[in-house]
Amino acid sequence: MLDGNASTDPDGTITSYKWIKISGPHSSNIIKADSSKPVVITLVAGVYQFELTVTDNGGLSAKDTVQIMVNNPNVNQPPVACAGADQTNTLPANTVTLDGSCSANPDNNINSYAWTKISGPLTFTIADASAVQTQVNSFVQGVYRFELKVTDAAGLFSKDTVVITVRPESPVCDNSTRAEVTARLTPIGTLSKPRQGMAVAAAGNKIVFAGGSGSSDCPECFGSSRVDIYDTATKTWSTAELSQGRWGIAVVAAGNKIFFAGGEHGDGAFDSYYSNVDASTNKWSVASLSQPRSKVAAALVGNKVIFAGGEKNINYECSDRVDIYDIPANSWSTAS
Secondary structure: OOOOOOOOOOOOOEEEEEEEEEEOOOOOEEEOOOOOOOEEEOOOOEEEEEEEEEEEOOOOEEEEEEEEEEOOOOOOOOOEOOOOOOEEEEOOOOOEEEEOOOOEOOOOOEEEEEEEEEEOOOOOEEOOOOOOEEEEEOOOOEEEEEEEEEEEOOOOEEEEEEEEEEEOOOOOOOOOOOOOOOOOOOOOOOOOOOOEOOEEEEEOOEEEEEOOEOOOOOOHHHOOOEEEEEEOOOOEEEEEEOOOOOEOOEEEEEOOEEEEEOOEEOOOOOOEEOOEEEEEOOOEEEEEOOOOOEOOEEEEEOOEEEEEOOEOOOOOOEOOOEEEEEOOOOEEEEEO
16 A cells, blocks of 8 residues: 655645556556555565655645565565664774664575775774674774675675764864953844844844744745844844845845845745845845846855855756856846
8 A cells, every 4th residue: 555645735735646656567556546545456576666746736746756665475585784874983082883783684594794894094903894793993094984795595695885984183272371261142132033044144334134934924934034134333123124035045245235145935845946136235126146046155256246056946956057246337147
């Protein structure tokens, strides 16, 4: 039985389900492929992948896949080696434990384990290379890769690797000859709306906190338009609004002007992407990137403001676009 009941829609309702097989043996038949929990029959030994497409009341859709492995009980299955999670170690501590106990075999007939170092510095010692768990010590700084080979009683085997990163010993900081200065963090106020992932920059005597997400006021929880402005001279707060509520905004300061460019609105699953560029001095103006995108890199180079790359859509497609704003000429150009 396939089960798509964990599918959700944050701002509407799911109106349809559609299951299809996208890979695997020819033998299979989906009963009620347009239901949330169909049954698949006539399976044979092999690995199948089924894709679920859900569509909401606004016509938007999303997809997910599930893998089904069908084993033949009359055929010995190879083991699955698992060398454990990668580890990081900082000298002078130079002992780690290699653990292959997450390895598995459908036939429960693992016969042997074998650990070998396949790359990294020459200095190391494996306590017992044939044990499922063993210690390795005498490391030096560097990156080691160890391979685990798991073999079953029929001679079938598989391999997995684990990376051990050994960092140098941290230098001891001697403060005996340094003057100590008493410092503290001083609260200066409260944002008008709680949120995360804001774009923050300073220009002149203003510190500006723009956009973000996570506000308790939905739909602003998926991207806020709020701008909080702190004046360091008068120690006062004021607010403004971006042209579009969003997060993932690029920010760069140029002289007394701050640019907030691009961004997206949504929860990461069904997002809208924007090309808006909001610029602030003592008043706001709006321009546009040549391509809507989020998480853009921004920098000031001479008298030009550059916005490069970014994410174009929820499929994580990346942009090679570069938008260039010439401040004296008040003009835009593009490159790649």
